[in-house]
Amino acid sequence: MTSLGISQIVVYFLIILAITKPVGTFLFRVFEGERTFLHPVLRPLEKLIYWAGGVREGEEQSWVRYSASLISLSIFSVLFVYVLQRLQGHLPLNPMHFSTPHAPPNATAMTPDLAFNTAVSFVTNTNWQSYSPDTTVSYLTQMAALAVQNFVSAAVGIAVAVALIRGFARHTAKTIGNFWVDVTRCTVYILLPICILATLFFVWQGCIQNFKGPVTATTLEGSTQVIEQGPLASQLAIKMLGTNGGGFFNANSAHPYENPTPLSNMFQLLLIFALGAGLTYMFGKAVRDTRQGWAIFAAMSVMFLVGAFICYGAEQRGNPMLTSMGVEHAYTGSQPGGNMEGKEVRFGNAMTALFATVTTDASCGAVVAMHDSFTPIGGLVPLFNIQTDEVIFGGVGAGLYSMLIYVIVAVFIGGLMVGRTPEYVGKKIEQKEVKMAIIAVLATSFVILGFTALSSVAPFAKNGYWNAPGPATANLNNNGAHGFSEILYAYSSGAGNNGSAFAGINANTPWYNLTLALDMLVGRFLFIIPALAIAGSLAGKKLIPTTAGTLPTTGTLFVVLLIGTVVIVGALTYFPALSLGPIVEHFQMLGGKLF
Amino acid sequence: MIKELGPGFRLTLALTILTGLLYPAVMTGLSELIFPRQAKGSLVSVDGKIVGSSLIGQSFTRPEYFHPRPSAAGSGYDATNSGGTNLGPTSAKLLHGTTKMDDKGNEIVDFDGIDDRIVHYCIDNGIPYTSSVPLDHFMDSHGQLDDVKLIKAFNDDKAPLIFTPKEEIPSDAVTGSASGLDPQISPANAEIQAAHVAKARGASVDQVKQLVSQFTQRADWGFLGEPRVNVLMLNIALDRKFPVSR
Numbered sequence: 001m002t003s004l005g006i007s008q009i010v011v012y013f014l015i016i017l018a019i020t021k022p023v024g025t026f027l028f029r030v031f032e033g034e035r036t037f038l039h040p041v042l043r044p045l046e047k048l049i050y051w052a053g054g055v056r057e058g059e060e061q062s063w064v065r066y067s068a069s070l071i072s073l074s075i076f077s078v079l080f081v082y083v084l085q086r087l088q089g090h091l092p093l094n095p096m097h098f099s100t101p102h103a104p105p106n107a108t109a110m111t112p113d114l115a116f117n118t119a120v121s122f123v124t125n126t127n128w129q130s131y132s133p134d135t136t137v138s139y140l141t142q143m144a145a146l147a148v149q150n151f152v153s154a155a156v157g158i159a160v161a162v163a164l165i166r167g168f169a170r171h172t173a174k175t176i177g178n179f180w181v182d183v184t185r186c187t188v189y190i191l192l193p194i195c196i197l198a199t200l201f202f203v204w205q206g207c208i209q210n211f212k213g214p215v216t217a218t219t220l221e222g223s224t225q226v227i228e229q230g231p232l233a234s235q236l237a238i239k240m241l242g243t244n245g246g247g248f249f250n251a252n253s254a255h256p257y258e259n260p261t262p263l264s265n266m267f268q269l270l271l272i273f274a275l276g277a278g279l280t281y282m283f284g285k286a287v288r289d290t291r292q293g294w295a296i297f298a299a300m301s302v303m304f305l306v307g308a309f310i311c312y313g314a315e316q317r318g319n320p321m322l323t324s325m326g327v328e329h330a331y332t333g334s335q336p337g338g339n340m341e342g343k344e345v346r347f348g349n350a351m352t353a354l355f356a357t358v359t360t361d362a363s364c365g366a367v368v369a370m371h372d373s374f375t376p377i378g379g380l381v382p383l384f385n386i387q388t389d390e391v392i393f394g395g396v397g398a399g400l401y402s403m404l405i406y407v408i409v410a411v412f413i414g415g416l417m418v419g420r421t422p423e424y425v426g427k428k429i430e431q432k433e434v435k436m437a438i439i440a441v442l443a444t445s446f447v448i449l450g451f452t453a454l455s456s457v458a459p460f461a462k463n464g465y466w467n468a469p470g471p472a473t474a475n476l477n478n479n480g481a482h483g484f485s486e487i488l489y490a491y492s493s494g495a496g497n498n499g500s501a502f503a504g505i506n507a508n509t510p511w512y513n514l515t516l517a518l519d520m521l522v523g524r525f526l527f528i529i530p531a532l533a534i535a536g537s538l539a540g541k542k543l544i545p546t547t548a549g550t551l552p553t554t555g556t557l558f559v560v561l562l563i564g565t566v567v568i569v570g571a572l573t574y575f576p577a578l579s580l581g582p583i584v585e586h587f588q589m590l591g592g593k594l595f
Numbered sequence: 596m597i598k599e600l601g602p603g604f605r606l607t608l609a610l611t612i613l614t615g616l617l618y619p620a621v622m623t624g625l626s627e628l629i630f631p632r633q634a635k636g637s638l639v640s641v642d643g644k645i646v647g648s649s650l651i652g653q654s655f656t657r658p659e660y661f662h663p664r665p666s667a668a669g670s671g672y673d674a675t676n677s678g679g680t681n682l683g684p685t686s687a688k689l690l691h692g693t694t695k696m697d698d699k700g701n702e703i704v705d706f707d708g709i710d711d712r713i714v715h716y717c718i719d720n721g722i723p724y725t726s727s728v729p730l731d732h733f734m735d736s737h738g739q740l741d742d743v744k745l746i747k748a749f750n751d752d753k754a755p756l757i758f759t760p761k762e763e764i765p766s767d768a769v770t771g772s773a774s775g776l777d778p779q780i781s782p783a784n785a786e787i788q789a790a791h792v793a794k795a796r797g798a799s800v801d802q803v804k805q806l807v808s809q810f811t812q813r814a815d816w817g818f819l820g821e822p823r824v825n826v827l828m829l830n831i832a833l834d835r836k837f838p839v840s841r
Contacts, residue, residue: 262820
C-alpha cells in the first residue's frame with residue numbers, strides 16, 4: 001500500500017463524513033413534507049405526478065396498505081420492463097438493430113427467460129445482467145425500461161427506509177406514511193435534481209450522451225473500429241446515485257465511456273454512499289437523538305475501512321505466481337504493480353479496491369474492474385460484504401433498513417445478556433419484531449446457499465432447454481475453487497440485490513435466469529415486507545422513558561455489539577461456503593497450484 | 596390490494612415518461628450544447644478522417660507504434676463487445692495460455708496467456724532473459740516465434756518451459772484490462788517501448804522518450820488514480836513528428 005493509495009481512501013471517507021449531515025437534513029425535510037429551496041420549481045411537477053397517478057397526497061397508509069402499494073408498483077414495473085424488452089425489435093431508437101433480422105452476428109437474443117430475469121433484476125434494484133448490453137439492448141430499452149427502474153427501485157428502497165424510520169419515530173400511530181407520496185417526493189426532489197447535475201459532470205469528464213448510432217473509425221494502422229454510442233451519462237448518474245449498478249456497457253464503469261477519469265470515478269464513488277450515509281443522519285433526527293444515527297454511521301464506517309484496506313492490500317500484493325514469472329508486483333510510481341488483470345491503468349489498485357468495496361458495501365454492483373480476476377482475498381471482501389446484507393451504508397434505503405434489522409437482532413442479544421426486555425430508541429423490541437428480523441436474515445441465506453448447492457451438482461443434458469452447456473457447472477469460466485466462487489458470488493449478488501458478478505459465469509440460460517430471478521425476488525421482498533411489518537408494529541407502540549436499566553445505544557459498546565452481530569451472523573452462515581471458495585483458493589495460489 | 600392497482604399502473608406510466616423519455620432527452624440536448632465534443636464520443640480526426648476516440652483504446656501491432664495492453668474485448672479492442680478475461684489467479688489458461696483446433700484441423704492459439712506475452716514483450720523491447728530451452732526451438736519456417744509451440748511448452752506438465760526476464764515487466768503490459776478498451780498504458784510501459792518505436796522511425800530514443808513524457812498524465816488533482824499515457828494520442832503525435840514513409 002502506498003501513501004497515495006491510502007490517501008484516496010481516507011479523503012473519500014472524509015468527504016462522505018462531511019456530507020452526511022447536510023444530505024440527511026435535506027432528506028428529512030423532503031419526507032416530512034417541509035418546504036425546501038427546490039419547491040418553487042418542482043412542487044408543480046410533484047402535483048402533476050399525483051394527478052397523473054390518481055394519488056391523494058394527504059392520505060396516510062397502514063403498513064399493510066403501504067406494502068400492497070409497493071407490490072402493485074413492482075408488478076406493473078416488471079410487466080413494463082418485460083414487454084418493452086420483448087418488443088424492442090419493433091420499437092424506435094434501436095440503431096444496432098437488436099432483436100431484428102438485421103442484428104449484428106454477435107447479438108444475443110432477448111428470450112423470455114432473459115427478459116424476465118432482467119425485468120426482475122432492475123425492479124429489485126439488483127441490476128444483475130445475464131446479458132451483455134453491448135450486444136443485446138436498444139437505446140429505448142436502456143432509457144425507458146432499465147433506467148426508469150433505476151429511479152423507481154431506488155425510490156422504493158428509500159421509501160421503505162423512511163417508513164421504518166417513521167415506525168421508530170411515531171408512537172401509538174396506526175399509519176406509517178403514504179407509499180405513493182414517498183416515492184414521488186424521492187424522485188422529484190432528490191433523485192432527479194442530483195442526477196441532472198451528475199449527468200453534466202460526467203459528460204464534462206468524457207461520458208457520452210447522444211442518440212446517434214455506432215461510429216466507424218479507420219484506425220492509424222488502417223483497420224476498422226466500430227464504436228458504440230448512446231444516451232449513457234443520464235443513465236450512469238442514476239445507476240450510481242440509486243445504487244443500481246447496471247452498466248450501459250458490458251464492462252460497466254470500467255468502460256472508458258462510462259468512467260473516463262479518476263475524477264469521474266471519485267464522483268461515482270461519492271454518489272454510491274451519499275444517500276445511504278445521509279439516511280443514518282435522517283434516522284437520528286427523526287428519533288430526536290442524532291447520536292443514534294451517528295452510532296450506526298460509526299459501525300458502518302469501521303466495517304467499510306477494514307474491508308477497503310484488506311481488499312487494497314490483497315490486490316497490491318498481487319499474485320505471487322506472476323511475480324515469479326517476472327511481472328513487477330510493487331508500485332513504482334510509473335507503473336501500478338499488483339494484480340492488474342481485469343483492471344484499468346487509470347484507476348490502478350487503490351481506486352479499484354476502494355470501488356469494489358464500496359459497490360458491495362452498498363448494494364450498487366457497478367464495477368470498475370472484473371471481480372472474477374481479483375486475488376482470492378481481494379474477491380472475498382466484496383463477497384462477504386454482499387452476504388452480510390450490504391449494511392455498510394448500503395443500497396439507498398436498503399442499507400438502513402437492513403442495518404436496523406441487525407440492530408434489532410443486536411439489542412435482542414444484548415437484552416438476553418442482561419436479562420431485560422430489549423429496547424431501542426424508546427420502543428420495546430418484542431417477539432414480533434425479532435421474528436420478522438430473523439425471517440429477513442434467514443431468507444436471504446437460505447436462497448444463497450440453497451441455489452449455490454443446487455447449481456454445484458445439478459445435472460442437465462447438453463443442448464437441452466434448461467441449460468444448454470450441460471451440467472450447471474459447465475457454465476463456469478474457471479476451474480477449481482474459483483469456479484465454485486463464481487456460483488456462490490452469483491446467488492449472493494442476486495439475493496443481496498447487488499448485481500456485480502464474478503462475470504465469467506455464463507448465466508444466460510433458463511436455469512440460471514429463473515433461479516437468479518427467484519433469488520432476487522426473495523432477497524428483495526422477504527426483506528422489505530418484514531421491515532414494513534416491523535415499522536407498523538413499532539409505530540403502534542408507546543414511547544417508554546429511558547431508565548438506568550436501558551442498554552445505551554449510542555456508545556462504543558453498542559457499536560461493537562452491532563458490528564459483532566453483523567460479522568458473527570455472516571461468518572456463522574457463510575464460513576463453510578467461503579472456505580470452499582476464496583479461502584482454499586488463497587492457499588492454492590500461495591502454493592502455486594493451477595487449474 | 597385491488598384499490599392499489601390503479602395508482603400502480605398510472606404511476607409506472609407517468610414515471611416512465613418523466614425519467615425514461617423526458618429526462619434523457621433533455622440531458623442529451625443540454626450535454627450536446629455545453630460539452631459537444633465529449634457528448635459525441637471524444638472522437639479524434641486526422642486529416643478530416645475519424646481515426647478513433649481518445650477514450651477508446653485501439654489495436655496497434657506495428658513496431659513504429661506504441662502498443663496498448665492485451666485486450667479481451669471481442670477479438671481485441673472490439674468497441675461493440677467490451678469486457679475482460681474474467682480468469683482468476685489460479686487459472687492455468689490465464690498464466691500459460693491454451694490452444695484449440697480450427698475448422699481445418701490446424702492447431703491455433705485460443706488464448707495467449709501471460710507467459711507468452713512476456714516472451715513477446717522481452718523480444719520486442721530487447722529485454723534480456725533466461726530461458727530453460729533456447730527460443731530457437733520454437734521458431735516456425737519463417738524464423739518467427741510459433742506461439743502454439745510456446746504455449747504447449749509452457750503447459751508441459753513434466754518439464755515446463757521456464758522463461759524469466761532479467762528486468763521486471765510493468766504489470767499492465769502483460770495483463771488484460773477490465774473493459775478490453777483501456778486507452779492508456781503506464782509510463783514505465785511506454786518508456787520501455789520507446790526503443791522499438793525510435794528504431795522503426797529512425798528517431799533517437801531520447802526524442803521519443805521526450806514525447807512520452809509530454810503525453811504522460813499525472814494523477815488527477817495530484818492524488819486520484821494513476822499516472823498514464825494515452826496510446827492513440829501519443830501515436831498520432833509520433834506520426835506528426837517522426838513520420839514513417841509507407
